[in-house]
Amino acid sequence: MSWIRSRSALWATIGVLVLALFVSRCAPSAPKGGAKQSAAGTSDMAVAAQKTYVAPGDLDEYYLFSSGGHSGQMYVYGVPSMRHLSTIPVFTPYPGTGYGFDDESKKMLGDLTWGDAHHPALSETKGDYDGRWLFINDMNGRIARIDLRDFKTKQIIGPIPNVSGNHGSAFVTPDTNYSVMASRFSIPIPKGTAVEIGKYATDYKGVITGIKVDPKSGEMSFGWQVLMPPFDYDLGDAGKLASDGFVFFTSYNTERATGKLEVTSTQRDRDYIAMVDWKLAEKSAAEGKGTLIGGVKVLTPKDIPGLVYLLPCGKSPHGVDVAPDGKWIVGSGKLQGVTTVFNFEKIQTAVKNKDFTGDEDGIPVLKYESIKDAEVPVGLGPLHTQFGPDGYAYTSLFVDSAIAKWKLGTWEVVDKIPMSYSIGHLTAAEGDTVNPDGKYLVGLNKLSHGRHLSVGPSQPESSQLVDISEEKMKLLYDAFTEPEPHYAQMVKADKIHPIEVYPKEENKHPMAIWDVKDAGVTRNGNKVLVKMVAVRSTLTPTDFEVKEGDEVTIAITNIEQTTDELHGLGILDYNINIVVDPGETKTVTFKAKKGVFPYYCTNFCSALHQEMQGYMIVR
Ligand code: RUQ
Numbered sequence: 089m090s091w092i093r094s095r096s097a098l099w100a101t102i103g104v105l106v107l108a109l110f111v112s113r114c115a116p117s118a119p120k121g122g123a124k125q126s127a128a129g130t131s132d133m134a135v136a137a138q139k140t141y142v143a144p145g146d147l148d149e150y151y152l153f154s155s156g157g158h159s160g161q162m163y164v165y166g167v168p169s170m171r172h173l174s175t176i177p178v179f180t181p182y183p184g185t186g187y188g189f190d191d192e193s194k195k196m197l198g199d200l201t202w203g204d205a206h207h208p209a210l211s212e213t214k215g216d217y218d219g220r221w222l223f224i225n226d227m228n229g230r231i232a233r234i235d236l237r238d239f240k241t242k243q244i245i246g247p248i249p250n251v252s253g254n255h256g257s258a259f260v261t262p263d264t265n266y267s268v269m270a271s272r273f274s275i276p277i278p279k280g281t282a283v284e285i286g287k288y289a290t291d292y293k294g295v296i297t298g299i300k301v302d303p304k305s306g307e308m309s310f311g312w313q314v315l316m317p318p319f320d321y322d323l324g325d326a327g328k329l330a331s332d333g334f335v336f337f338t339s340y341n342t343e344r345a346t347g348k349l350e351v352t353s354t355q356r357d358r359d360y361i362a363m364v365d366w367k368l369a370e371k372s373a374a375e376g377k378g379t380l381i382g383g384v385k386v387l388t389p390k391d392i393p394g395l396v397y398l399l400p401c402g403k404s405p406h407g408v409d410v411a412p413d414g415k416w417i418v419g420s421g422k423l424q425g426v427t428t429v430f431n432f433e434k435i436q437t438a439v440k441n442k443d444f445t446g447d448e449d450g451i452p453v454l455k456y457e458s459i460k461d462a463e464v465p466v467g468l469g470p471l472h473t474q475f476g477p478d479g480y481a482y483t484s485l486f487v488d489s490a491i492a493k494w495k496l497g498t499w500e501v502v503d504k505i506p507m508s509y510s511i512g513h514l515t516a517a518e519g520d521t522v523n524p525d526g527k528y529l530v531g532l533n534k535l536s537h538g539r540h541l542s543v544g545p546s547q548p549e550s551s552q553l554v555d556i557s558e559e560k561m562k563l564l565y566d567a568f569t570e571p572e573p574h575y576a577q578m579v580k581a582d583k584i585h586p587i588e589v590y591p592k593e594e595n596k597h598p599m600a601i602w603d604v605k606d607a608g609v610t611r612n613g614n615k616v617l618v619k620m621v622a623v624r625s626t627l628t629p630t631d632f633e634v635k636e637g638d639e640v641t642i643a644i645t646n647i648e649q650t651t652d653e654l655h656g657l658g659i660l661d662y663n664i665n666i667v668v669d670p671g672e673t674k675t676v677t678f679k680a681k682k683g684v685f686p687y688y689c690t691n692f693c694s695a696l697h698q699e700m701q702g703y704m705i706v707r
């Protein structure tokens with residue numbers, strides 16, 4: 089929430105009237121009459137309760153994938169119940185699933201044990217969620233891929249060279265050809281070069297990166313990189329249908345300022361949305377264009393006409409969101425009371441006519457008046473926009489602490505609903521695809537003062553479910569989430585097809601064994617391999633001996649093929665805690681220290697779970 093720090097700049101720029109509004113909205117007082125306080129009447133509450141009630145044994149209609157911010161995780165919710173179904177660890181070890189403790193996931197995490205994950209991106213086919221993968225960015229220059237077949241993190245790519253602060257990410261193109269990243273912080277590149285801050289405007293650079301996604305396996309690889317002026321790139325979205333082939337990124341600090349950014353970077357009335365022709369980037373990279381920086385080929389826009397254009401957008405824009413048909417691009421100037429809608433056809437005409445007002449480091453700046461369709465007076469502090477199936481758009485208003493509903497084309501604001509409090513992102517059911525569902529919208533709020541039993545100074549973040557099936561938006565439910573949700577996506581549940589066990593025939597792990605007879609210890613010099621079988625209710629071998637200083641690898645296979653029969657392996661005093669799902673094999677490697685060390689199954693698996701234990705004797 090970097091923009092929350094720009095309060096004083098906000099006051100300076102928006103003026104006294106706005107100031108009054110800001111203060112009154114941003115200091116919510118605790119509800120007065122206890123738990124039953126609600127803006128709606130009693131009958132409305134009864135309707136809301138019915139709409140969110142998912143009876144025992146019944147299933148939700150949608151999955152909600154919510155980013156975990158600097159917890160480095162993803163949270164899975166069911167909608168409309170708003171029940172927290174699962175936590176998917178991505179950039180952070182998670183003892184609950186043993187993630188980050190076994191050799192494989194430890195290697196994937198590398199030296200970093202935290203990430204700041206903001207913007208999930210479900211894989212798409214023709215601009216619609218296809219239920220295969222989920223990508224998520226990390227500020228540390230990385231993108232992860234979660235496989236929705238088993239809801240597990242399968243790949244982390246990066247840190248990508250030259251990228252500092254991968255905020256504008258992990259948005260995917262309509263057929264998931266690319267997941268893109270844009271740098272929040274400009275730095276001298278290659279990384280590791282040190283240049284005095286006085287040369288920021290000329291010697292520091294931003295970069296926009298395309299990460300190629302294999303259409304069959306989802307495997308990510310480096311695609312191309314574009315050198316950009318030293319702005320702070322913020323959010324992005326891929327063009328679709330009419331605007332397919334382009335990606336859009338907002339930027340702030342186009343002043344190229346340093347120091348107290350809340351003042352220095354809020355001087356200009358307009359910053360930019362950068363529009364990148366990713367098909368041209370791909371083609372240029374394939375033709376070998378660009379210069380080698382930090383070990384990767386970097387494309388320079390002034391050498392490749394048409395690669396990047398800048399769309400002026402007021403003021404310090406945050407979100408940029410492309411309408412379902414791709415014709416409109418909505419840029420939310422967070423220090424304004426309006427959101428700006430650009431017309432892609434007009435953009436193309438302006439490009440053709442060279443309707444420019446200047447350039448930034450050789451990148452043409454399009455004329456604002458020629459490409460803008462409307463400034464929609466949504467309210468104060470617009471951040472992000474989502475879409476419904478019927479031409480309606482929904483914009484979150486941080487300062488107003490509300491959601492505005494407005495109509496594409498007529499630009500009329502038709503409804504507003506307050507959020508408790510200070511909404512950041514919002515997500516509508518399939519609301520950023522070519523085919524939005526309407527029905528539900530979730531506001532991901534930054535504050536929740538007084539909305540829950542107090543748990544101390546760190547108040548739970550709140551997410552609010554809103555019914556958008558009718559003309560007027562209706563608040564249905566408050567759900568409290570772990571810190572700190574940014575963006576989330578909501579996908580129809582029947583698009584996701586998770587497995588329940590790993591089929592035995594798919595396990596290709598070289599150290600997998602399927603019979604307790606094959607369990608045991610083999611030695612090669614000071615390297616010891618322990619092949620272990622986990623099945624109710626024994627860990628075989630039940631004891632083994634190694635020597636002090638040995639490098640021990642335990643390869644454990646859970647040979648169960650029964651739903652929900654997970655086993656764990658905890659070794660006391662070793663910081664070892666791994667979990668193996670049915671049909672899965674995992675390894676853990678460590679140096680043996682002298683003594684007797686019990687190991688045991690950590691996942692409750694049967695009536696004799698407590699008996700599932702053994703001893704490692706190190707002599
Ligand atoms: S950003 S609200 Cu990554 Cu909008 Cu958080």
Ligand code: CUA
Binds near residue numbers: 689700
């Ligand atoms: Cu196996 Cu508990």
